[in-house]
Amino acid sequence: MPDSLLDLLKLVLLVLLYLFFGRVLWAVWSEVRTPAAARPNPDPTPAAASLPASASPTSALGERRELRPVKGRGELPARLTIIEPKDRRGTAFAIGGSLSVGRDPDNTIHIDDAYLSGHHARVSLTDSGVVVHDLSSRNGTFLNGTRLTEPRPVRIGDRIQIGYTVFEAQ
Numbered sequence: 001m002p003d004s005l006l007d008l009l010k011l012v013l014l015v016l017l018y019l020f021f022g023r024v025l026w027a028v029w030s031e032v033r034t035p036a037a038a039r040p041n042p043d044p045t046p047a048a049a050s051l052p053a054s055a056s057p058t059s060a061l062g063e064r065r066e067l068r069p070v071k072g073r074g075e076l077p078a079r080l081t082i083i084e085p086k087d088r089r090g091t092a093f094a095i096g097g098s099l100s101v102g103r104d105p106d107n108t109i110h111i112d113d114a115y116l117s118g119h120h121a122r123v124s125l126t127d128s129g130v131v132v133h134d135l136s137s138r139n140g141t142f143l144n145g146t147r148l149t150e151p152r153p154v155r156i157g158d159r160i161q162i163g164y165t166v167f168e169a170q
Helices: 002-032 046-050
Strands: 078-082 092-094 098-102 121-126 130-132 141-145 152-154 157-160 164-170
Touching: 078 152, 121 157
Parallel strands: none
Antiparallel strands: 078 092, 078 164, 098 121, 121 130, 130 152, 141 157, 157 164
16 A cells, blocks of 8 residues: 555544544533533422422422422431432432332333333331332342342432332432
């Protein structure tokens, strides 16, 4: 090959490399500069219906704010909040009795994820506190990175992973 052709190929490769880096930087910049309030939230908070009727959905300024179940006190969590995946981040579910999680529509928390069983896990409020149960699912339920083999207590700050979805107990 002539040297001029090799020089031309080097320049084309260099231009493509700079375009790639520019695109990556643009994607990071656009993600960072978008305020969280401007990002769309595809799922409204399903637990808002469990709040008392006296809770006002508007603030003193007349702006609409998102109703969320209250956080737990001490070591007893009162809600599960999705932290992964990003498109559902912030969705909260009140723990008031029992929450079932799975792919079937009759679950309290219905998640369309191929790694979930029809009835994958259950989070229950018992006399001793909040407990997470794996319902003999194929891919397992994880509490703070450890696969569940028996029901385990859940405390504030614990993370429950079910398929690709990660919940934080609050």
